[in-house]
Amino acid sequence: MAAKYSNQSRYTVAVDCIVFGYDGQNLKxxxxxxxxxxxxGRWSLMGGFVAKNESADQxxxxxxxxxxxxxxVYQEQFxxxxxxxxxSQERTISIAYFSLIDIKKYKEFISDAYHAEWFxxxxxxxxxxxxxxxxxxxxxxxxxxxxxHAILFELLxxxxxxxxxxxxxxxxxxxxxxxxxxxxxMLSTGLLLKQRDKDKxxxxxxxxxxxxxxxxxxxxxxxxxxxxxxxxxxx
Amino acid sequence: MAAKYSNQSRYTVAVDCIVFGYDGQNLKxxxxxxxxxxxxGRWSLMGGFVAKNESADQxxxxxxxxxxxxxxVYQEQFxxxxxxxxxSQERTISIAYFSLIDIKKYKEFISDAYHAEWFxxxxxxxxxxxxxxxxxxxxxxxxxxxxxHAILFELLxxxxxxxxxxxxxxxxxxxxxxxxxxxxxMLSTGLLLKQRDKDKxxxxxxxxxxxxxxxxxxxxxxxxxxxxxxxxxxx
DNA sequence: GCAAAAGTGTTAGAGATACACCCATGT
DNA sequence: ACATGGGTGTATCTCTAACACTTTTGC
Numbered sequence: 001m002a003a004k005y006s007n008q009s010r011y012t013v014a015v016d017c018i019v020f021g022y023d024g025q026n027l028k029x030x031x032x033x034x035x036x037x038x039x040x041g042r043w044s045l046m047g048g049f050v051a052k053n054e055s056a057d058q059x060x061x062x063x064x065x066x067x068x069x070x071x072x073v074y075q076e077q078f079x080x081x082x083x084x085x086x087x088s089q090e091r092t093i094s095i096a097y098f099s100l101i102d103i104k105k106y107k108e109f110i111s112d113a114y115h116a117e118w119f120x121x122x123x124x125x126x127x128x129x130x131x132x133x134x135x136x137x138x139x140x141x142x143x144x145x146x147x148x149h150a151i152l153f154e155l156l157x158x159x160x161x162x163x164x165x166x167x168x169x170x171x172x173x174x175x176x177x178x179x180x181x182x183x184x185x186m187l188s189t190g191l192l193l194k195q196r197d198k199d200k201x202x203x204x205x206x207x208x209x210x211x212x213x214x215x216x217x218x219x220x221x222x223x224x225x226x227x228x229x230x231x232x233x234x235x
Numbered sequence: 236m237a238a239k240y241s242n243q244s245r246y247t248v249a250v251d252c253i254v255f256g257y258d259g260q261n262l263k264x265x266x267x268x269x270x271x272x273x274x275x276g277r278w279s280l281m282g283g284f285v286a287k288n289e290s291a292d293q294x295x296x297x298x299x300x301x302x303x304x305x306x307x308v309y310q311e312q313f314x315x316x317x318x319x320x321x322x323s324q325e326r327t328i329s330i331a332y333f334s335l336i337d338i339k340k341y342k343e344f345i346s347d348a349y350h351a352e353w354f355x356x357x358x359x360x361x362x363x364x365x366x367x368x369x370x371x372x373x374x375x376x377x378x379x380x381x382x383x384h385a386i387l388f389e390l391l392x393x394x395x396x397x398x399x400x401x402x403x404x405x406x407x408x409x410x411x412x413x414x415x416x417x418x419x420x421m422l423s424t425g426l427l428l429k430q431r432d433k434d435k436x437x438x439x440x441x442x443x444x445x446x447x448x449x450x451x452x453x454x455x456x457x458x459x460x461x462x463x464x465x466x467x468x469x470x
Numbered sequence: 471g472c473a474a475a476a477g478t479g480t481t482a483g484a485g486a487t488a489c490a491c492c493c494a495t496g497t
Numbered sequence: 498a499c500a501t502g503g504g505t506g507t508a509t510c511t512c513t514a515a516c517a518c519t520t521t522t523g524c
Contacts, residue, residue, distance in 0.1 A: 004325045005271075008284045010245035013317075013328055036240075049243045052326075056317035080315040080330050082248075082291035090239045091287070093248055093328065095315050163503070181487065183504070203502040204495040398476075416514065418477070438475040440521040 012092045015059045016047035016131065017075070018138035019068070021103035022155040024164060026120045027171045028103065029135060032067065033115040034128060038089055043125045045134060046114070047094070060097040067116060069109025074100040074154040078141045079134075086130045094130075098138040100154035143172060150191055153212050161199045161207035162186065191216060247327045250294045251282035251366065252310070253373035254303070256338035257390040259399060261355045262406045263338070264370060267302065268350040269363060273324055278360045280369060281349070282329070295332040302351060304344025309335045309389040313376045314369075321365045329365075333373040335389035378407060385426055388447050396434045396442035397421065426451065 019030035034044045046067050050059040060075050081094045103118070110116075119125070121139060126132070146152050152168055153160075166182045186192065193213050198206030254265035269279045283298040285291055295310055316329045338353070345351075354360070356374060361367070381387050387403055388395075401417045421427065428448050433441035 003272075005247055005284070005327070008247045009287050010247050011285075012240055012243045012245050013248070037238075049240070050246075050317065050328075052244050053319050055319060056315065056328075077315065080291065080312065082285065082330065084288050084290060092240070093285075093291075093330075095317065095328075161503090178486095178488065179503080180489085180505070185486090198503095200495085204497080205493070205501075205503050206495075207503055396476090413513095413515065414476080415478070415516085420513090433476095435522090438521090439523045440474080440476050442476060 009091075012090065013050045013056075014047050014087075014092050014094045015050055015056055015063060016045045016081075016094050016096050016134060017060055017064055018045060018096065018098040018135055019064065020098060020100050020121075020138075020142065020155060021106065021118060022168050022171070023103050023118070024167070025171075026122070027155075027168075028118040029121055029124060030067075030106075030116055030118055031124060031127070032117075035114070039128045042128050044128045045131045046116070050095070056095045056097075060095075060099075064099055067114055068101065068106045070101060070105060074151060076145075079137055081130055081134065083130065088129070094134075096134050096138065098142060100142075100151060102155065102157055104157055146172060150189070150217070159195060159209040159211055161202070161209055163202065163207050164199075165210075244326075247325065248285045248291075249282050249322075249327050249329045250285055250291055250298060251280045251329050251331050251369060252295055252299055253280060253331065253333040253370055254299065255333060255335050255356075255373075255377065255390060256341065256353060257403050257406070258338050258353070259402070260406075261357070262390075262403075263353040264356055264359060265302075265341075265351055265353055266359060266362070267352075270349070274363045277363050279363045280366045281351070285330070291330045291332075295330075295334075299334055302349055303336065303341050305336060305340060309386060311380075314372055316365055316369065318365065323364070329369075331369050331373065333377060335377075335386060337390065337392055339392055381407060385424070385452070394430060394444040394446055396437070396444055398437065398442050399434075400445075 021028045021030060030046065031043045032046050034040055034042050046063060048059065048063040048066075050056055054062065056077065057075070060077070061071070061073075064073055064075065065071055075097050076099075077095060077097050079096050081096060084091055086092070086094070121135070124135075127135070142151075146169075152165075152172065155168060156164065162183050163179070165186065166177060166179060169182070170176050191213055192210040195209040195211060198208050200206040256263045256265060265281065266278045267281050269275055269277050281298060281302050283294065283301075285294040289297065291312065292310070295312070296306070296308075299308055299310065300306055310332050311334075312330060312332050314331050316331060319326055321327070321329070356370070359370075362370070377386075381404075387400075387407065390403060391399065397418050398414070400421065401412060401414060404417070405411050426448055427445040430444040430446060433443050435441040
C-alpha cells in the first residue's frame with residue numbers, strides 16, 4: 001500500500017440518482033423509502049456509497065440496477081453536493097446523477113425491496129437532506145441539455161409516436177409547441193425511422209410509430225437544432 | 236458528535252481548478268509546480284483538499300485566492316473525477332472547477348510561492364494524474380456553456396473592444412467569424428455599453444471600448460443568442 | 471495618397487412561426 | 498356524416514451568412 005496524505009480529512013462519498021420517467025402524461029421521478037438510519041422510512045432519492053474499487057459512474061449503475069434491474073441506462077453525472085452539513089449523520093459528499101428510463105421497462109423488473117414509487121415532478125413528498133434541491137437542479141440540467149441533445153428519447157419505449165414525443169417535450173419545458181413545426185423539425189434531424197404500424201389507442205386516425213435510428217444516434221445526439229422554440233427564454 | 240455510517244469507506248476529497256485566461260492572442264491556462272509528494276515538482280493544476288468546515292465551492296475560492304490573490308472570480312463546478320486509481324498516493328475524489336480571470340488583474344497579485352505559469356491551451360506540459368483529461372473536459376464545458384451564456388467577458392479587462400472580444404470567441408471555438416455579423420449580434424444583446432474612448436494600439440482608426448452592462452448582466456447571462464454561428468457543428 | 475483595420479450596408483436565402491387545411495377512421 | 502386527432506401546406510416574417518463598401522487615421 002502506498003503512503004497516505006497525512007493530516008487530511010476523509011469523508012464518505014455517496015451517489016444519488018434522480019431517475020426520470022414518463023408515463024405519457026407527466027414527467028416523473030422515482031423515489032424510495034430510506035432504509036438507513038437516520039430518517040429511516042422517509043422518502044428520498046435512490047442512493048448509496050461509492051465502494052472501494054469502483055468509480056462513481058460504476059456506483060451509480062450498480063445502484064440503479066439494484067433498484068430497477070435495468071442495465072445500460074442513460075446516466076449522467078450533473079453536480080456534486082458538498083455542503084458540510086448536508087447529511088445530518090456525518091459529513092458526506094454526494095455525487096448526483098440523473099437517469100432516463102422507460103417507465104414500462106422498469107415495471108418488468110420491479111423489485112419491492114425498496115418500496116419505490118413514481119411521483120410527478122410537480123408534486124412529490126418532502127425529501128431528506130438536500131434531495132429536493134438535487135431534484136430541482138437535475139430538472140434544470142435535463143432541460144438545458146435536451147435543448148441541444150437528443151436524449152429525451154431515452155424516456156420513451158422503442159416505438160413511439162410523434163404526438164407522444166411532443167407531449168413529452170411540452171411537459172419537460174412546461175410549454176406547448178406547434179405540432180406542425182415540431183414534426184417537421186423533428187423529422188428533419190434524420191434521427192427517426194418511420195414504422196408501418198400505427199398507434200390507434202389515442203385517436204381514431206392513429207399515429208405512425210417511429211423508432212430511433214440507433215446507428216446514427218451516437219453521432220447525432222447533438223442534432224437537435226431548434227426543437228424547443230425559444231430555449232433562451234425558458235432556461 | 237453524531238453517530239457515523241459504519242462500514243463505509245472514506246476518501247480524501249480535493250478540488251482542482253482549471254484557471255482560464257486570455258492575453259489577447261491565445262486562450263491560456265494557469266499551471267503550478269506541485270508542492271506535495273508524490274510527483275513533487277511536476278506541473279499540475281492548482282488544487283487542494285476540502286477542509287472540514289467548508290463546501291467545495293468555498294475550497295475552490297480559497298485555493299484560487301491563495302494562488303492569485305483574487306476574490307469574486309467566476310468559478311463553476313463542472314465535473315467530479317472519481318476513478319479509483321486516479322491519484323497514485325491514495326484514493327482521492329476530485330471536484331473540478333473552471334475559473335475565468337482577467338490575466339492582467341492576476342498579474343497585480345502575482346505570488347511566486349507557487350511557481351505558477353501561463354500556458355497556451357494548445358501547448359502545455361504533461362500534467363500529473365488525470366489533470367490533462369480535466370483540462371480537456373473543462374475546455375469542452377467552457378465552449379458548451381459560452382454558446383448560450385455570456386461568460387467569456389470574465390476573461391477580458393473592464394474595458395475591451397469588439398475586435399478583441401471577437402478574437403477571444405474565435406480562439407475559444409478555434410474558428411473564425413464574420414466581423415460584421417459578430418458585432419451586430421453582440422450589440423443586439425444589449426449587454427454592452429459603448430465608451431467614448433478608443434483603443435488605438437491595434438490599428439490606425441482605433442476601436443471603441445465597451446464595458447459590460449453589469450446591471451443587466453446577472454439577468455442576461457443567457458442572452459447570447461447565436462453569437463457562435465454553428466454551435467451544433469462545433470460541439 | 472495609400473494601407474490597414476474598424477465598422478456599416480445590403481442582399482439572397484434559410485429557417486421559424488402561425489395558422490389554415492386536408493386526411494383517416496371509429497362511432 | 499361527423500367528430501377527432503394526425504398530419505401537411507403555405508404565407509409571412511425574421512434572422513443569418515456572406516461580402517461589398519465606407520470610414521478613420523497613421524505613415
